[in-house]
Amino acid sequence: xxxxxxxxxxxxxxxxxxxxxxxxxxxxxxxxxxxxxxxxxxxxxxxxxxxxxxxxxxxxxxxxxxxxxxxxxxxxxxxxxxxxxxxxxxxxxxxxxxxxxxxxxxxxxxxxxxxxxxxxxxxxxxxxxxxxxxxxxxxxx
Numbered sequence: 419x420x421x422x423x424x425x426x427x428x429x430x431x432x433x434x435x436x437x438x439x440x441x442x443x444x445x446x447x448x449x450x451x452x453x454x455x456x457x458x459x460x461x462x463x464x465x466x467x468x469x470x471x472x473x474x475x476x477x478x479x480x481x482x483x484x485x486x487x488x489x490x491x492x493x494x495x496x497x498x499x500x501x502x503x504x505x506x507x508x509x510x511x512x513x514x515x516x517x518x519x520x521x522x523x524x525x526x527x528x529x530x531x532x533x534x535x536x537x538x539x540x541x542x543x544x545x546x547x548x549x550x551x552x553x554x555x556x557x558x559x
Contacts, residue, residue: 421480423558426473430547433469436462437540437547444536459536460520460527466543467517470510473550477501481557489514502549509542 440462443455467489474492478484482499486492493514497507516535519527 419476419480421477421557423554426476426550426554429469429473430550433466433473433543433547436466436469437543440466440536440543441540444540456529456532460524460532463532463535463539464517464520466539467513467520470513470543470546471517473546474501477550477553489517501553502546506545506549509538509545513542 440459443459443462446455471489471492474496475486478486478492478495478499482495484495486495490511490513493502493507493510496502497504502510516531519531
């Protein structure tokens with residue numbers, strides 16, 4: 419596999435859209451039981467996580483020739499290769515499991531856990547996008 423910086427940049431742009439939408443949903447004054455808002459938040463969190471793991475997996479396989487065993491391992495290996503720092507890796511810890519809950523365990527979603535993830539996600543996703551852009555700049559300049 420060949421590293422495709424343009425494909426990574428397109429995904430980061432989409433991640434920024436997700437961040438923007440999640441931010442607007444956080445500031446919107448709506449009832450806690452608004453199903454449309456809840457679904458939008460859950461979809462945004464899911465999409466953001468998918469982009470993080472898609473970007474990370476592409477970098478690991480295309481640039482470093484390694485594969486991860488699961489979503490959390492993508493983050494561990496990105497940190498091990500210096501793509502993201504240890505602090506960001508720690509901030510993102512648990513994102514793989516949360517992604518799996520969103521996708522597979524949706525019947526048992528804890529609303530408090532979703533609210534907490536929603537509160538943190540814009541900053542976490544922004545930090546990830548910044549780290550990947552910095553790494554791309556180092557690799558392509």
